[in-house]
Amino acid sequence: MKPRILRAVTSASLLPAVTIAIAAGIFVADTITDLEIAFPAFYTAVVLLSVRFCKRRGVILVGAGCIALTLLSDLLTVATGASGVGLINTLISLLAIATTTYLALKIEDEKAGAYEARSQLAHVARVTTLGELTASIAHEVNQPLAATVINGDACMRWLAADPPNLDEARQAIARLVRDANRASEIIAQVRALTKSSPSEKVWLSINEIILATVTLIENEIQQNKVSLRTELSEDAPSVQGDRVQLQQVILNLILNAIEAMNRSPQEWRELTLSSARNDPNGLLVTVRDSGAGLAPENLDRIFNAFYSTKPDGMGMGLAISRSIVEAHGGRIWATPNLPRGAVVQFVLPVGVGS
Amino acid sequence: MNQSKPVVFVIDDNPAVRDALDGLIRSVHLAVESFGSTDEFLRFKRPDAPGCVVLDIRLPGLSGLDFQDEMAKSDIELPVVFITGHGDVPMSVRAIKAGAIEFLMKPFRDQDLLDAIHVGIERDRTRRQAAATEAALQRLFDSLTSRERQIMLRVASGRPNKRIAAELKLSEVTVKVHRRHVMQKMKARSLADLVRMADKLLGAAETA
Numbered sequence: 001m002k003p004r005i006l007r008a009v010t011s012a013s014l015l016p017a018v019t020i021a022i023a024a025g026i027f028v029a030d031t032i033t034d035l036e037i038a039f040p041a042f043y044t045a046v047v048l049l050s051v052r053f054c055k056r057r058g059v060i061l062v063g064a065g066c067i068a069l070t071l072l073s074d075l076l077t078v079a080t081g082a083s084g085v086g087l088i089n090t091l092i093s094l095l096a097i098a099t100t101t102y103l104a105l106k107i108e109d110e111k112a113g114a115y116e117a118r119s120q121l122a123h124v125a126r127v128t129t130l131g132e133l134t135a136s137i138a139h140e141v142n143q144p145l146a147a148t149v150i151n152g153d154a155c156m157r158w159l160a161a162d163p164p165n166l167d168e169a170r171q172a173i174a175r176l177v178r179d180a181n182r183a184s185e186i187i188a189q190v191r192a193l194t195k196s197s198p199s200e201k202v203w204l205s206i207n208e209i210i211l212a213t214v215t216l217i218e219n220e221i222q223q224n225k226v227s228l229r230t231e232l233s234e235d236a237p238s239v240q241g242d243r244v245q246l247q248q249v250i251l252n253l254i255l256n257a258i259e260a261m262n263r264s265p266q267e268w269r270e271l272t273l274s275s276a277r278n279d280p281n282g283l284l285v286t287v288r289d290s291g292a293g294l295a296p297e298n299l300d301r302i303f304n305a306f307y308s309t310k311p312d313g314m315g316m317g318l319a320i321s322r323s324i325v326e327a328h329g330g331r332i333w334a335t336p337n338l339p340r341g342a343v344v345q346f347v348l349p350v351g352v353g354s
Numbered sequence: 355m356n357q358s359k360p361v362v363f364v365i366d367d368n369p370a371v372r373d374a375l376d377g378l379i380r381s382v383h384l385a386v387e388s389f390g391s392t393d394e395f396l397r398f399k400r401p402d403a404p405g406c407v408v409l410d411i412r413l414p415g416l417s418g419l420d421f422q423d424e425m426a427k428s429d430i431e432l433p434v435v436f437i438t439g440h441g442d443v444p445m446s447v448r449a450i451k452a453g454a455i456e457f458l459m460k461p462f463r464d465q466d467l468l469d470a471i472h473v474g475i476e477r478d479r480t481r482r483q484a485a486a487t488e489a490a491l492q493r494l495f496d497s498l499t500s501r502e503r504q505i506m507l508r509v510a511s512g513r514p515n516k517r518i519a520a521e522l523k524l525s526e527v528t529v530k531v532h533r534r535h536v537m538q539k540m541k542a543r544s545l546a547d548l549v550r551m552a553d554k555l556l557g558a559a560e561t562a
Contacts, residue, residue: 139412142439143368146460150374153464157381165381172377179370 019049023069031073036086040070040093044100051104059108063101067094115219134316137186144183151176191323201240206275206283206348207232209243213250214273224258225266231274237350239283245324249332252317253287253344260291260342268340281350282330290341299334321346358403360475363432364388365395365418366410371437371460375408375467382468384475392421404482406455406474408467411438411445419445422452431481433474437462488558494540495555505529506536509545510552 023046030039043066050062074090155172158165210232214221221228254271261269270290278284294302298309303322318332325332325346332346362379364386366372372388379386385403389395392413407425411418422434436449436457446457455477456470498506501522508518515533519526542548 139439142460144370146439146462147368147370147374149461150371150378150464154374154378154381157378157464161381168377168381172374175370175373175377179374182370 015049015053019046019053022046022049023066027069027073030070031076034077034086036089038089038093040066040073040090041096043067043070043093043097047097047100047104051108056105056108059101059104063097063104066097066101070094070097115223140186141183144179144186147179148176148183151179201242203238204241204243204246205238206236206246206285209247210250210273210275210285213247213254216247217251217254220255220258221271224262224269226258226261226269226271229270229272231272233274233276235277236275237277237281237283239328239348239350241328241348242324246328249321249324249346250285250287252321256317256344257287257289257291257342260289260293262291264291264340278347283348283350284345285348286343286345288337288341288343290337293336293340294334294342296336299336302334303332358401359385360479361385361387361401361403361405362408362471362475363395363398363400363405364408365390365392365413365421366408366437367391367413368410371410378464378467379408379471384471392416392424404475404479405432406471406478407432407434408471409434409436411436411441419448419452422449422454426452431478433477435467435470435474437467488554491551491554492558495551497539498536502532502536502539505532506540506548507552509533509536510549512549 023043026039026042026046030037033039046066047059047063050059054062070090070093074086077086151172155169155176158169158172210230214228214230250273254273257271261271268290272286272288274286274288276284276286294309302309303318322332325348328348330346330348332344334342334344337343362384364372364375364379366375366388367390369390372390376386376388387398389398395407409418409421413421416424418436418438425432425434434449434454436446436454437460438445438457439460441457441459449457455474456466458466458470495503495506504522505518508521513521515526515529518524519529522529536542537548540548540551542551
């Protein structure tokens with residue numbers, strides 16, 4: 001087993017360096033050419049690039065810097081000769097830089113607003129569906145349970161009568177048994193619902209699924225200032241399974257990890273996703289965070305439905321994840337991470353012919 | 355009439371709960387009629403007996419709470435005991451404000467439900483008795499002639515025969531004769547008794 005780091009997605013990237021290089025290039029070109037040539041207009045590209053990695057204030061600073069560089073190179077060029085046309089060109093360039101900066105900021109605001117709205121909508125949708133589902137399951141199960149209790153009570157009253165009414169007592173017990181069976185039928189239906197959702201079993205590369213999931217929530221990762229490491233082993237075996245369901249599991253685990261870390265200091269927020277071959281022929285996926293962690297007594301319970309350690313949690317995410325993993329013949333568990341945080345791992349068996 | 359056996363009306367759309375309640379209520383020797391919907395209940399010809407409604411909050415169509423309002427509007431004065439699988443405080447406040455006896459969450463203690471049912475039946479019995487007395491009194495009053503009614507109300511308001519005679523332009527003797535008939539027809543044992551009857555009739559006329 002030779003784990004190899006295939007890809008590391010972190011907030012640090014080449015983009016700022018490239019941008020500075022371009023700015024420097026424009027400055028040199030602008031300084032050595034005549035004033036008549038409106039080279040500074042190319043600074044707009046620098047502003048646009050800065051939007052990719054800077055916040056509001058950063059973009060403003062970059063815009064101001066570009067204007068300063070334009071003026072500086074003009075001062076240096078003026079020595080070799082000034083003209084009216086050159087002055088107008090400089091003014092136009094400055095105006096272009098200012099306008100671009102302004103527009104870039106507007107676009108940035110719009111994007112942030114749209115992102116906010118989208119993530120709120122997604123959250124609401126998730127909570128509402130789960131909430132409705134939970135309420136209706138609870139109601140459906142509660143009815144026969146209530147009937148069971150009432151029948152038991154009635155039976156005791158018939159037996160306590162003087163003389164005891166055995167016939168009525170027997171009927172009450174018969175109803176009780178019927179209602180208790182009904183309750184367990186409903187539970188079986190709910191279980192079947194989560195299991196039998198049309199699952200397409202195909203051969204899958206778990207690494208591909210993990211990377212696709214990461215792409216899906218890259219925004220969320222960046223917004224929460226989490227640094228992500230992926231240690232995806234090249235010899236992680238392919239598994240047979242349902243792509244959407246497995247992606248759902250990984251998504252749930254990543255979202256939980258991010259949520260667990262959102263109170264931690266920024267430099268601690270480290271999320272590691274890894275895949276590996278699990279002896280003898282299985283696949284091990286690990287999601288490791290450095291968040292609040294789990295109390296040892298909760299490690300087993302977190303996978304139970306309707307159990308949540310989060311104040312507003314529904315207690316469904318991990319329960320669904322477990323039912324998916326188990327439907328794939330696998331196992332999921334949690335352990336504490338050192339020095340802080342939690343590790344959630346699951347194994348999937350690799351079928352014959354992998 | 356007041357001797358008739360009380361009846362409990364169960365309205366719940368869940369057959370299992372309905373059957374179970376039916377068994378439980380029969381075990382304390384009360385008659386039960388069960389309905390899957392409020393419409394079924396409304397179509398049923400209710401016996402002339404004290405009763406109580408055990409009403410589920412979540413029903414198809416009209417909710418239990420809305421049906422409580424509906425009952426009040428259509429003069430069905432049966433007391434209501436609510437049962438629900440998922441109630442909240444605003445629901446229970448609304449139900450109790452509208453006169454419900456109890457608001458029980460499923461599963462509830464059987465004794466709590468039976469106690470509430472008994473309170474409901476007692477309340478209905480009292481209400482029915484008051485209504486019956488009032489109706490009987492009204493029948494007696496209706497048997498009076500219009501002249502006798504005039505005299506009864508004046509006597510009850512404490513006016514002496516002489517003044518009544520003057521007001522109605524009758525002789526004092528005639529007033530006395532009418533007054534005796536009023537006492538007989540109303541089955542009043544004393545003047546005080548008659549005054550009380552007049553008060554009740556006037557009270558009923560005011561609230562009607």
